[in-house]
Amino acid sequence: xxxxxxxxxxxxxxxxxRKALRASLAAAGFEVQEARTGDEAVAVSKQNPFDLVLLDIxxxxxxxxxxxxxxxxxxxxxxxxxxxxxxAEDDKxxxxxxxxxxxxxxxxRLRELVARLRAVxxxxxxxxxxxAVLQAGxxxxxxxxxxxxxxxxxxxLSPKEFDLLAYLMQNLDAPVTHVKLLRAVWGPEYGGELxxxxxxxxxxxxxxxxxxxxxxxxxxxxxxxxxxxxxxxPESLPPLSDN
Amino acid sequence: xAAATPFLGAGPSGRxxxxxxxxxxxxxxxxxxxxxxxxxxxxxxxxIALALLTAVCYRLHLNVGTTSFVYLLVIVTQSLAADxxxxxxxxxxxxxxxxxxxxxxxxxxxxxxxxxVVALVSFVVTALVITRFVSKARQEALTSQLQHRRLNxxxxxxxxxxAMEPEVSIGKKFLEPFRTVFDARxxxxxxxxxxxxxxxxxxxxxxxxxxxxxxxxxxDADDRGAGISVRCLRAAGRTTGAIGFEGLANPESEAGAxxxxxxxxxxxxxxxxxxxxxxxxxxxxxxxxxxxxxxxHEFKNPLATxxxxxxxxxxxxxxxxxxxxxxxxxxxxxxxxxxxxxxxLRVARLDREEVKPRMEPIDIMSLVSRxxxxxxxxxxxxxxxxxxxxxxxxxxxxxxxLRLAVSQLVDNxxxxxxxxxxxxxxxxxxxxxxxxxVWNRGRSIPPHEKNRIFERFHRGDDxxxxxxxxxxxxxxxxxxxxxxxxxxxxxAEKPLEEGATFRLTLPTPExxxxxxAKAV
Numbered sequence: 031x032x033x034x035x036x037x038x039x040x041x042x043x044x045x046x047x048r049k050a051l052r053a054s055l056a057a058a059g060f061e062v063q064e065a066r067t068g069d070e071a072v073a074v075s076k077q078n079p080f081d082l083v084l085l086d087i088x089x090x091x092x093x094x095x096x097x098x099x100x101x102x103x104x105x106x107x108x109x110x111x112x113x114x115x116x117x118a119e120d121d122k123x124x125x126x127x128x129x130x131x132x133x134x135x136x137x138x139r140l141r142e143l144v145a146r147l148r149a150v151x152x153x154x155x156x157x158x159x160x161x162a163v164l165q166a167g168x169x170x171x172x173x174x175x176x177x178x179x180x181x182x183x184x185x186x187l188s189p190k191e192f193d194l195l196a197y198l199m200q201n202l203d204a205p206v207t208h209v210k211l212l213r214a215v216w217g218p219e220y221g222g223e224l225x226x227x228x229x230x231x232x233x234x235x236x237x238x239x240x241x242x243x244x245x246x247x248x249x250x251x252x253x254x255x256x257x258x259x260x261x262x263x264p265e266s267l268p269p270l271s272d273n
Numbered sequence: 274x275a276a277a278t279p280f281l282g283a284g285p286s287g288r289x290x291x292x293x294x295x296x297x298x299x300x301x302x303x304x305x306x307x308x309x310x311x312x313x314x315x316x317x318x319x320x321i322a323l324a325l326l327t328a329v330c331y332r333l334h335l336n337v338g339t340t341s342f343v344y345l346l347v348i349v350t351q352s353l354a355a356d357x358x359x360x361x362x363x364x365x366x367x368x369x370x371x372x373x374x375x376x377x378x379x380x381x382x383x384x385x386x387x388x389x390v391v392a393l394v395s396f397v398v399t400a401l402v403i404t405r406f407v408s409k410a411r412q413e414a415l416t417s418q419l420q421h422r423r424l425n426x427x428x429x430x431x432x433x434x435x436a437m438e439p440e441v442s443i444g445k446k447f448l449e450p451f452r453t454v455f456d457a458r459x460x461x462x463x464x465x466x467x468x469x470x471x472x473x474x475x476x477x478x479x480x481x482x483x484x485x486x487x488x489x490x491x492x493d494a495d496d497r498g499a500g501i502s503v504r505c506l507r508a509a510g511r512t513t514g515a516i517g518f519e520g521l522a523n524p525e526s527e528a529g530a531x532x533x534x535x536x537x538x539x540x541x542x543x544x545x546x547x548x549x550x551x552x553x554x555x556x557x558x559x560x561x562x563x564x565x566x567x568x569x570h571e572f573k574n575p576l577a578t579x580x581x582x583x584x585x586x587x588x589x590x591x592x593x594x595x596x597x598x599x600x601x602x603x604x605x606x607x608x609x610x611x612x613x614x615x616x617x618l619r620v621a622r623l624d625r626e627e628v629k630p631r632m633e634p635i636d637i638m639s640l641v642s643r644x645x646x647x648x649x650x651x652x653x654x655x656x657x658x659x660x661x662x663x664x665x666x667x668x669x670x671x672x673x674x675l676r677l678a679v680s681q682l683v684d685n686x687x688x689x690x691x692x693x694x695x696x697x698x699x700x701x702x703x704x705x706x707x708x709x710x711v712w713n714r715g716r717s718i719p720p721h722e723k724n725r726i727f728e729r730f731h732r733g734d735d736x737x738x739x740x741x742x743x744x745x746x747x748x749x750x751x752x753x754x755x756x757x758x759x760x761x762x763x764x765a766e767k768p769l770e771e772g773a774t775f776r777l778t779l780p781t782p783e784x785x786x787x788x789x790a791k792a793v
Contacts, residue, residue: 044574044577044578046574046575046578047574047577047578047581049578050578050579050581050582050585051581053582053585053589054581054582054584054585054586054588054589055585057585057588057589058585058588088570115569115573115615136573136574136576136577136611137573137576137577137579137580137607137608137611138577138580139580139584139604139608140580140581140583140584140585140587140588140604141584143581143584144584144588228633228634232634243636243638243639243665243667244636244639250633250635250672252631252633252671252672252673253631253671253673
């Protein structure tokens with residue numbers, strides 16, 4: 031499926047989990063290496079850059095956040111997915127602020143993890159060859175000509191709406207925090223104006239979603255921000271099942 | 274005559290036991306006959322002394338002036354030892370003697386010389402004034418001595434009480450000093466906090482009943498005949514108990530001070546009891562948190578391993594269809610268990626912390642539908658569904674918290690309904706709010722439990738035996754509703770419909786804030 035085996039570093043202090051992940055991810059087509067602590071992960075990354083790092087937040091010694099920051103500095107093109115626990119929601123925002131590309135909540139299904147890892151991989155590869163025209167489902171956005179087409183028909187967007195959608199589509203499948211979106215679209219002095227963001231997302235959904243009440247493209251990541259998905263892509267992230 | 278005198282009961286030497294305070298009619302009444310006898314004896318003694326002196330003075334042919342001075346010695350001595358009345362009587366006897374034996378004409382009570390009249394009148398006035406002053410000084414000394422003794426008693430009592438370890442319970446140990454220091458026959462305390470009666474000593478007049486009755490009636494009670502005084506203990510405007518004394522030497526003046534002391538100490542013990550209880554509760558909460566946090570960690574890692582391994586099994590495939598099904602079952606159930614653990618932890622956290630919703634506009638229908646989907650997968654023996662024809666609405670709420678609250682309601686409805694029965698959710702738009710109703714067929718909630726089901730840790734009588742749960746679900750769901758400015762209630766039952774309907778109401782946002790769109 032992938033042109034070459036992607037190298038994943040699994041960082042967790044629980045030996046059984048590392049062992050299970052090593053076997054399962056190998057079965058899913060990854061080349062897996064393990065690290066027991068944050069320090070070890072940083073040391074291993076220094077010698078040999080990885081395509082992906084799966085990093086647990088709660089570890090003795092160097093925390094996942096700090097390890098993430100250091101790995102990001104060492105190898106900027108490595109995709110990092112952090113493992114959070116459900117009842118510490120603020121960890122998600124913090125993980126993204128530390129430079130993680132995505133997060134996954136423990137305990138997770140392997141399918142979900144693989145989908146996330148692949149999405150991150152796709153994105154890091156895409157960043158290396160930026161395209162002027164992006165496609166997702168029925169949507170086609172032309173970044174140079176600042177045009178959006180939905181099922182072949184042009185959709186009129188205001189300049190801010192366009193910037194917002196373009197930014198989200200460039201980060202396909204990745205969670206984007208409220209603050210990051212506000213700064214990217216409105217400017218670096220913004221950050222707390224969630225109301226702006228909400229009303230623009232609402233308007234965008236009216237223009238691009240089939241049923242704005244049940245969005246398929248712009249999904250809300252509770253307490254974090256938004257995630258743009260491609261509903262036509264089976265590889266795209268399945269909606270998180272909970273309850 | 275004697276009954277009007279304040280300190281008639283005091284012995285001449287002061288060695289006799291005296292009441293700890295002075296003016297006590299009950300005490301006087303009981304000892305008045307004895308006092309009259311004592312006064313008569315003193316008058317007789319004074320009169321004999323006068324008679325002797327009269328004889329001596331008469332022999333020596335002393336005049337009125339000299340004899341008066343000699344008499345005054347007797348009168349002063351008399352008033353030093355005795356009360357005013359007996360001294361006054363002796364003074365009058367002395368005047369009579371002067372008149373009879375020393376003024377002309379002798380041996381009659383007539384006085385012819387105006388100078389003698391002046392001398393006699395002067396003597397009477399001087400004698401009475403001296404008597405009065407001396408008695409008064411004596412009385413004051415006695416009063417002060419008594420006050421001193423009473424204060425000493427109270428001080429000693431307070432000291433004994435304060436030296437006690439502050440205990441959680443109030444018992445006989447607390448009452449014993451009251452009895453011993455003030456020589457009461459019995460002391461009884463009714464603690465309204467625990468409903469207990471404590472008695473020390475021997476009561477011959479049902480002190481216990483009277484103490485409890487005084488608390489119930491909220492009124493102090495005195496029975497002089499039985500020597501009983503009962504006082505209510507009050508603190509911060511509330512009656513917290515009652516204390517009864519039997520056989521106090523001087524109940525009217527002592528009961529008040531003793532009660533004040535008892536109330537203070539009683540309050541101290543109660544405060545200690547409350548503080549101990551609060552400390553114990555805080556410790557329990559701390560243990561609970563620690564256990565939950567440990568559970569969170571200890572559960573999630575093995576579950577993550579199971580999920581990773583089961584997923585890996587499927588990836589490693591190809592599996593036979595039955596193997597695939599089993600692997601899927603392991604994965605799906607482990608995932609469900611993970612979600613249950615997360616939810617339990619979140620409920621526990623919300624229970625002890627303040628709920629701080631992070632508001633976002635959400636479509637209530639989509640949230641409710643997702644919850645129903647999740648339940649349909651696992652609660653396969655209940656038909657969880659959304660009522661037909663419901664209209665959706667946008668609410669501003671915390672999606673995670675709201676989903677948790679709705680899940681708790683559905684969970685509750687599934688638990689308390691018959692197998693294979695329906696659990697129906699509905700959404701209803703109201704002028705300024707949206708109501709989500711969760712209905713289940715099943716046992717109705719008994720009237721006495723209706724107000725209690727939202728209480729923390731409350732579990733229905735039947736539930737304790739038949740349904741697993743923590744008793745936190747509805748409590749936390751309501752906490753979430755209230756934090757959103759909404760409410761969670763149990764709806765009144767419709768006639769002929771068995772079951773329960775919970776209504777979660779959330780306020781709907783005002784019309785779209787236009788300034789937002791214009792501002793950017």
